[in-house]
Amino acid sequence: MNNKLITYKKSGVNIKAADKFVNFISSVSSKKKGKKKFSNIGGFGSISDIPSQIKQPKIVACTDGVGTKVEIANILNKYDTIGIDLVAMSVNDLIVQGAKPLLFLDYISINKIDLKKLKSIIKGIVKGCKQSECELVGGETAEMPDTYEKGKFDIAGFAVGIVGKNKILSKNKIKNNDLILAIPSSGLHSNGYSLVRYLLKQKKINIKKNNFLKKELIRPTKIYVNEVLNLINKDLINGCANITGGGLADNIKRVIPDNFVADVNLDQIKTSKIFKWLHKEGISDKEMLKTFNCGVGFCLIADPKKFVKIKKYFTKSFEPYVIGKISKNFKDKVKLHGSINWI
Secondary structure (H helix, E strand, O other): OOOOOOOOHHHOOOHHHHHHHHHHHHHHHOOOOOOOOOOOOOOOOOOOOOOOOOOOEEEEEEEEEOOOHHHHHHHHOOOOOHHHHHHHHHHHHHHHHOOEEEEEEEEEEEOOOOHHHHHHHHHHHHHHHHHOOOEEEEEEEEEOOOOOOOOOEEEEEEEEEEEEHHHOOOHHHOOOOOEEEEEEOOOOOOOOHHHHHHHHHHHOOOHHHOHHHHHHOOOOOOOOHHHHHHHHHOOOOOEEEEOOOOHHHHHHHHHOOOOEEEEEEHHHOOOOHHHHHHHHOOOOHHHHHHHOOOOEEEEEEEOHHHHHHHHOOOOHHHOOEEEEEEEEOOOOOEEEEOOOOOO
């Protein structure tokens, strides 16, 4: 008879370590000013109030991850910023609908519970939630030793927002001759990292020994929530687009109504050093434009008369500038002309 105990821990899953992590999440998520509405962390579900001041409230929900940026975090052994990325990827999508972020949940899957690594990730998530003024109300941490190799992990996020019916940014608000405004990105954000990593491999570049890349490749995604919601509340914009995977063309066309075209002049785009470096290393204009934000993290669509007022809501580093306009067209949704200056 085999007297060896068969336990969950021996299979590679440490429940005690997971419980310690849950307790840590509960402690950091509750460190906030003001009255805490509900104790959500560790329960079966999360409960939140619907703000009473919002008329005819509509719920908006979205989910996203950070892709293979997690591999860069692993290489650099730096995990305190990808949590910000995770929040940003979802809340920047929410505001495209006009929604104010209300709550956020995370999902972390990992080979083996590593409390130091996981605590760093959660601290970033909490920071991202603070920047976007939403609450971390729960999530899931899955220890999966047979699915992930040693040290490997993945993260995903889920955000819920709320918007009054009269504040929803629908396509029909966009008009002929509206301006297309570019808000600068903070860098790569969280898209195109598989291409970046392929380039690094082909060129045999060790990012640990390159101070420029070490800083740029882990730089967190800019969260545009506060600025854009202020513009929406003041009725200063007619539409907007979060520039993520697919670049300018694929993302702007998602918000353009039928019979109109977004006419974008690439000559006007102010790109940044990381994109100039990628282009110099051999990535073509076409590949750059369909993979990266190329320096434009978010786009606004607005009446030309409101442009001066719009700029007042931004710091100098993220001040919007004109890259095109909306025109009538019965065929294309987006037209790109000119070229980005990569020098």
